[in-house]
Amino acid sequence: MATETLTAERILAATEDVLRLYGPAKATVVDVARALGVSHGSVYRHFRTKAALREAVTKRWLDRTTAELSRIVADGSRSAEDRLALWNVALFTAKRKKAGADPQLFATYEVLLRENSGVVDEHITELVGQLVRIVQDGVDAGDFTPVEGDVEATARAVFDATIRFHDPVYAAEWSKPGIEAEMDALLALLVNGLKRRP
Amino acid sequence: MATETLTAERILAATEDVLRLYGPAKATVVDVARALGVSHGSVYRHFRTKAALREAVTKRWLDRTTAELSRIVADGSRSAEDRLALWNVALFTAKRKKAGADPQLFATYEVLLRENSGVVDEHITELVGQLVRIVQDGVDAGDFTPVEGDVEATARAVFDATIRFHDPVYAAEWSKPGIEAEMDALLALLVNGLKRRP
Structure with a gap:
């Protein structure tokens, strides 16, 4: 997975899954990064906050x-x-x-x-x-x-x-x-x- | 004031004033009783809770x-x-x-x-x-x-x-x-x- 290009679309799809699992209060950017097999820094390069x-x-x-x-x-x-x-x-x-x-x-x-x-x-x-x-x-x-x-x-x-x-x-x-x-x-x-x- | 008959209407008028002053979170039955110059027990006789x-x-x-x-x-x-x-x-x-x-x-x-x-x-x-x-x-x-x-x-x-x-x-x-x-x-x-x- 991590070898695929990290696009905004892939991050958003993973975020949707993470939000479905944990909800808006508990979901973190680290959860999203882990689901994608990338560092949270890579996610922040696409979405600043x-x-x-x-x-x-x-x-x-x-x-x-x-x-x-x-x-x-x-x-x-x-x-x-x-x-x-x-x-x-x-x-x-x-x-x-x-x-x-x-x-x-x-x-x-x-x-x-x-x-x-x-x-x-x-x-x-x-x-x-x-x-x-x-x-x-x-x-x-x-x-x-x-x-x-x-x-x-x-x-x-x-x-x-x-x-x-x-x-x-x-x-x-x-x-x-x-x-x-x-x-x-x-x-x-x-x-x-x-x-x-x- | 306390010598007047304590009617439900008088209690409600006082409660309205107390709520205006303190809001629903802070207003208490004791505040209402104090405004009327009666005991809070007298208020509870008209309104149980x-x-x-x-x-x-x-x-x-x-x-x-x-x-x-x-x-x-x-x-x-x-x-x-x-x-x-x-x-x-x-x-x-x-x-x-x-x-x-x-x-x-x-x-x-x-x-x-x-x-x-x-x-x-x-x-x-x-x-x-x-x-x-x-x-x-x-x-x-x-x-x-x-x-x-x-x-x-x-x-x-x-x-x-x-x-x-x-x-x-x-x-x-x-x-x-x-x-x-x-x-x-x-x-x-x-x-x-x-x-x-x-």
């Missing part, structure tokens, strides 16, 4: 969700209305899966959230950007009317309105019975609100 | 908001659409004022939230109940169509959609510039979603 490494691994993990969602955004075979609902359900499903199946990485994400990390802000900006594209497509197709004529503000309002289903502070509620029905009612209300009036 | 006292004082504080909002709900001179917007703005204003002007009581409320206290659940049930009345009035007047024909689910969806503007976990965002505009866009989207289609 433990915080930088933690941010990079969370960004990589969040980017996987954004990439998944971008396929829904780009699916021109579906109406904007359908994509809006599918996108929200996919985001909820991804977050819920992460909270359940990846609790240690999820905890890392929560640490970054509390630290007001730029990584989380960028993630949110990207998600709202995807919603802007869906809303704009709906407006272009004559299906949607943006609130106050402002597509950006409308996309942000949709994102804010569904915060209970994607903000990790509500993770404990995501396994409650009836949560899907509550989300469906909310999405139906939002889609109604977006639809152009005849 | 510190937790019970803390719950009762938070309930009283939350009930003041609910009472204020109930006047908007009952105002038959306004349309359901106007009342829905006014109610949400009033709730946001009350929560924001509490977070800013009453930080120690707000911290008590946050402690109860984390403890999943019944007091907070009751408060939320009451708020959703008020929204049910507004939505039902809108339906009766022929202005609103409930999502999936379900007024309760629709009211709950409106409450969920505006969670960023009333859940204390977002208190830090409530003083950000632009927050009112974000709320207005969201309310406009929700009212659009409720409006009956011609």
